[in-house]
Amino acid sequence: MAVADRSLSPAYGRAARPSLFHRLWHQPVGRLLILPALIYAIIVTQAPFLLTIYYSFQRWNLQRPSTRGFAGLDNYKFLLTRDHAFRDALLNTAIFTISAVLLSLLVGLFYAELVNHRFPGRGVVRTLLITPFLVMPAAAALTWKNMLLNPTYGVVDWLTRTTLPGNPSPNWLGVYPKESIILVLVWRWAPFMMLILLAGMQSISEEVREAARVDGATAWQEFRSITLPHLSRFMQLGGLLGTVYIVQDFDPIYLMTKGGPGTATTNLSYLTYRKAVEASNVGQGAALGVIVVILSIIVITLLIRWLDRMMRGT
Amino acid sequence: MTRRILSFAALFALLLPMLVVAGGRATALAQDATPGAAGDASPAAAPAMMERDETISGTIDVGMVANPQMVALQDLVASGAFNEIYPNVTVRFTVLPENEIRQVITQDVTTQAGQFDVVTIGPFEVPLWAEEGWLEEVGEEAAADPNYNLDDIFEAHKQGLSTEEGLFALPFYGESSMVFYRKDLFEQAGIEMPEEPTWEQIGEFAKQLDSEEVSGICLRGLPGWGEQLAPLTTVINAFGGRWFDEDWNAQLDSEQSAAAIRFYIDTLREYGPAGAEGNGFTECETLFNEGKVAMWYDATSAAELVTDPELNPNAENVGFAFAPTQASPENHGNWLWNWSFAMAANSDQKEAALAFMKWATSPTYFQAIVEAEGYGRAPTGARASTYQDPGYREYAGGFADIVLQSLENANPNEPTIDPVPYQGGQFVRIPEFQQLGNDVSQQFAAAIVGQQSVDDAIQAANDMANQVAQDNGYQT
């Protein structure tokens, strides 16, 4: 299978040849069914994207329209060679994405295993566990910032201050900003992974489990040798979807740390916001957006290929 | 099955209070309906100053920052006070916190999308935007209206909102800066706050007052050109420092500027509350009102908030002092800000927009809001007459004179001791300052947390400032 690298380009709209109608008429029915969604996605997402590409070659600060003009590759050059914030943001995005996706998978697996056994109130436990995924990220971010991690009024801070030896009272968002953001990301996405993995667990045939148990397998052995292998595809799906969403994550950073202190929690999404919106620098913001798209395509393509190879291996 | 019952029980436990609220809401609505009659009565005094005008009609969109004074304005308009005078004008508000509304307004005005007829902006944006032709001149009409009394508005505000072409916005409320402190804590420590302290003294007091339960002083550490850099820039001014010299060479690493920045960050690190890098105006206000800090240096508009017994249990113990000086007894930092109503040049409802702007910034409105909500929600700091109002003087006895003098003395046109090529007391009025300020303040925040040394932060900030000056053609 080949994941083409030209996928993003509007090449799919290339059907626009003279024989368009004729060609359409003789398409297999499957292709016709795809067309409406494809056309919609191309128009709604690629039109603004083309505009973004155009602006990325412009020197344009919204507040200074008089200096607007063609900038060539200046915006890209600046970002790639001179902008420290860009390098930091690239690194932070990688840190956030990798650690949040892996930890979410791990914690989600733990959640799923917890509720995959029978015990009183199992339904309620599952309900409580999925809730963080349902809560609006903006609301969750404000709650975490003000009521949990706040160094004066936060419950987490109070807990460590009163229960841990040495009464540490770290200013979470200031001293451990990356960890705090990852914590909030994992809190939100682990339930999502749980949802995916739970169905995977439930699709394991009971007979197999039963047989293992009759053979005297411990719970751990059963988990290792039956559950885990069965779940690998589900984990791959979770990892892929999680990556697509977490790479873009914006709300918690915007509402909790504003990308700081310094650039400690500035990811690419937030840096783009700072350039394009806060600083009104349309050109640089657009160039950054284009770079993010290119990087995402490369990374996700590699990820899919890698997963594909793994899947064929099993 | 039990599972299902349990989940529903949990669900209902959460829902029940909501249902009760919904019930309570119905009665609340019913109550709302009755004061309508009272609402009709209250602005009765108003027409004495502003006359009813049925000839102006239209629907205007107003974008406002969600500060308490604006929310009060929104409530008063909703109660019908505005339509008493302009029955044929409909006002639609978009009220958002500062960050969000700034984004929306900036995009709307700079791209000329034309969603808003009237917006709240300040002296940072008004002259820049007026020169681009995005704002409508309003001074001429305001001056022509004897009921409006344009002369009453502080000269410094008008200057900050003007270009050579005229006046482009009408100030709703204004502020300079001052120190708030807890008199009881000072007494306990056996120290006294002079009326005009120096920063050195403030640092000393902070050291003496700092304890386990109460931090010495709250200063804004939250990154942002309008947050951390507002007080910090006035400290730099007071220390005799500046952002740029006359040739636009960055001066943040000059002796005076660096001393000011070092003082600001070190004081916060040593005597400030935990998490100082996350504290902006709102957070500091909360900390001060909760009794967690002994001093607070910030905008004068906080005075009404820290003296409100409903917000601050220690309201009667709050003392006030002028914004500190350092290098010269004359330079208090020159903080001057106002939230003003400006009209978009591409508005197609100019008459109605002007009617609203004038009403909201008029003595008529001041009187109406005082009657409806009291002095705590009234817009102050824009008009001299506010400080002659006997009711307000009684309400604001502790701070009215300090605020008045600070407003009269603030000079954002010459904010620093050494000459500078820019204007602005707590900001540098160039379009690039928003980005520069945000980047620089992030560096300082990292220093407050201890991620990097103060000197490294100062160096990085200075380099950024030079970069901006070079890239944008300021340095020749």
Place this chain on the structure above:
Amino acid sequence: MQTTLPRTSSAPSTAARRWALPRRRRGVQKDQASPAWAVLAWVVALVTFFPVLHMVLTGFKHESDAVDLPPRLLPVPGIEESAAPAEGVSAEPAADAADAPAEATGGVDLRFDPTLEQYETILGREFMPFFRNSAFASLGSTALVMLLAIPAAYGLALRPTKKWKDVLFFFISTRFLPASGVIVPLYILFSANGDPKLGGFGLDLLGTMRGLIILYTAMNLPIAIWMLRSFFEEVPRDVLDAARVDGAGVMREMTQILLPMVAPGIAATVFISIIFAWNEFFLAVSLAAVGTSTVPIFMVKFVTAEGLFWAKLAASSTMAVLPIVLLGWIAQKQLVRGLSMGAVK
């Protein structure tokens, strides 16, 4: 239908059987976990849920109780006499309560007097228009998503072209551009005037429900197609072939045979789409705040310069998240099934 299910390759059949024979799985007795397991599960669940619980409870507190540590977790009506100060009581006890954490070593009081004052304030600020806008935007975009995604997913499942994976990847790739990067171009495109340098072409969609629905549809289309395609792939080939041999048209094939089989998957996709649309913050603030404000905008309004009012913020947050949390709780089984389908093939 079940009887005709052929044994196809490996994994898919189990999933297919799960829809066909839902009773069976339930009938199988799972192992009863030990009490220790149950305790562990409950502890983990409560810790995970605590932020939400804390938020909900805080919304029912007086402001003075809201900032107390340890957090007051037990609503006890009518205790204002003893510990918690209520509104109307003079400011003095409020000051004591604020000092409480310092003296927490003495008797710890976890009780608070529940109040509805925050909700009254909030609902006094016209919550319904925001709620209505959010509901329209979520449901409207979801309807459009399904209208586009169901045929597309079905088409993809038929694998009409060798490049079907590329098409799928294209849909996913439309999500790669960060919203913050495209926001200014979108704003310009959505404004009435557009960019004068590009001929001034604008769509005049700022602040409109249409604009929001169009964007949310584009936002959720990729994941919807992704999920739905997996569901259609689950349907055994023979069933499709049989339908075609019968001379059934594409429409009949879809509506009468396929849709009932993939109904749980469609339900899950609908829920996911609604959840993401309801919770979306940045586009709503940037493009629709004037005229079509949604619930997240209502919520951030309570982060004002007036002071940090935790209780009010908590109450407005609770209002904002409640509809979706309830929906998610009710639909959790569909979600469990729906989300995992993509893993099967």
